[in-house]
Amino acid sequence: MERYTNMPHIVRSLPRTDTDEAADSLLEGRLMTTSLSAAPRLLPRLDTSEERTPRHTLVGDSAAMRQLLATVEKVGPKDVTVLVTGETGTGKELVASLLHSASSRVGRPLVRVNCGAIPRDLAEAELFGYVRGAFTGALQPRRGFFGAADTGTLVLDEVEALPLEAQAKLLRAVQQGEVQTVGADYARKVNVRLIACSNTDLRAEAKAGRFRQDLYYRLAVVGVAVPPLRERADDIPLLAAHFANLYARRFGAGPVRFAAGVLEALQSRPWPGNVRELENAVASMVALSDGGELALAQELREGDEEESSSARDGPDFRARVKAFERALLLEALAANGNNRSGAARQLGLSRTTLLGLLQRHGLDAGAKTVGAAPGGAKVVP
Numbered sequence: 001m002e003r004y005t006n007m008p009h010i011v012r013s014l015p016r017t018d019t020d021e022a023a024d025s026l027l028e029g030r031l032m033t034t035s036l037s038a039a040p041r042l043l044p045r046l047d048t049s050e051e052r053t054p055r056h057t058l059v060g061d062s063a064a065m066r067q068l069l070a071t072v073e074k075v076g077p078k079d080v081t082v083l084v085t086g087e088t089g090t091g092k093e094l095v096a097s098l099l100h101s102a103s104s105r106v107g108r109p110l111v112r113v114n115c116g117a118i119p120r121d122l123a124e125a126e127l128f129g130y131v132r133g134a135f136t137g138a139l140q141p142r143r144g145f146f147g148a149a150d151t152g153t154l155v156l157d158e159v160e161a162l163p164l165e166a167q168a169k170l171l172r173a174v175q176q177g178e179v180q181t182v183g184a185d186y187a188r189k190v191n192v193r194l195i196a197c198s199n200t201d202l203r204a205e206a207k208a209g210r211f212r213q214d215l216y217y218r219l220a221v222v223g224v225a226v227p228p229l230r231e232r233a234d235d236i237p238l239l240a241a242h243f244a245n246l247y248a249r250r251f252g253a254g255p256v257r258f259a260a261g262v263l264e265a266l267q268s269r270p271w272p273g274n275v276r277e278l279e280n281a282v283a284s285m286v287a288l289s290d291g292g293e294l295a296l297a298q299e300l301r302e303g304d305e306e307e308s309s310s311a312r313d314g315p316d317f318r319a320r321v322k323a324f325e326r327a328l329l330l331e332a333l334a335a336n337g338n339n340r341s342g343a344a345r346q347l348g349l350s351r352t353t354l355l356g357l358l359q360r361h362g363l364d365a366g367a368k369t370v371g372a373a374p375g376g377a378k379v380v381p
């Protein structure tokens, strides 16, 4: 538990606020009990590496994170293929590396490949390797990612991006444990545990024919869904403290503390970029801090009002309220022959308020024009 020695600095110097419960939970070590590092029996390696541990600790105390942790502990040691899904930045790669650390393959290679970043026509060569002269430019043979991960774990990130032909070869690798090196006329055995990650609904992709269905079932033997941060806002103070600690140490800063109200502000944001976005925000706060006090970055303050209110209310809710308001205005105008005073009376509004609303909905000019029409039939917005 050495590596946490400076965590209490952050926590103790936090101002007492309504969110002190979060701070207290850190002091009580709830964070540690919910981090994988608290399970040295299962994950001996996580408990010994000072450098690796902070980045390889799953921080969170929400029910969702506890469940995720339980799944990782259960599934990690079994040599089973796992499909990790979740929005961008939720921690899929972290989960994949924890699965590896919890397995008997720990200490063996952990190779991560971003399938989305491989040029389509090179996918097979990159994954399965190639012999010299297999194609123009293949001057030296390469063993590919499968070869590099032999005896260890291969994490296929953005697996949905693999071209269909490469998917067929991947299926064979999963089913038969052998790969066909590009340009070679023989297959070779590989011993690799696969973990696939995706931020798409891979089952839907398979249904739509964009991903091989047989491969989908082979990859998703066990599915692990990492929930978005907005669905576990309880974890935000814990994560913020964790990252503050991490970056204070990395940037060589002394003890840091959050200014009053910052944790609440962080908790009320929707975080479309999830944990990665929160991590970057806190890193920037540490880098810009004055005397160890962490204040909300300017861009977060500016974005706050707009972003968090639309996330709280939901764009749909706001749009529907606006549409309803507009419909009421139109109805009242129509019923009163476009007489604004009559419409205001009917709606129980002052004339000034009504005029303001008409203006906001762009109905002021229309009302005037139509108001001149006999019978006030139709108000055209």
Ligand SMILES: Nc1ncnc2c1ncn2[C@@H]1O[C@H](COP(=O)(O)OP(=O)(O)OP(=O)(O)O)[C@@H](O)[C@H]1O
Binding pocket: 055, 057, 058, 059, 060, 086, 087, 088, 089, 090, 091, 092, 093, 094, 095, 157, 197, 199, 239, 242, 275, 276, 279
């Ligand atoms: N629960 C967590 N505790 C601590 N750190 C976390 C947690 N979840 C994510 N992180 C950190 O957030 C960052 C983003 O996580 P990661 O790269 O695993 O996300 P991802 O889901 O793979 O994203 P993408 O879909 O964009 O590839 C990493 O630095 C990771 O260590």
Ligand SMILES: [Mg+2]
Binding pocket: 092, 093, 157, 197
């Ligand atoms: Mg990732």
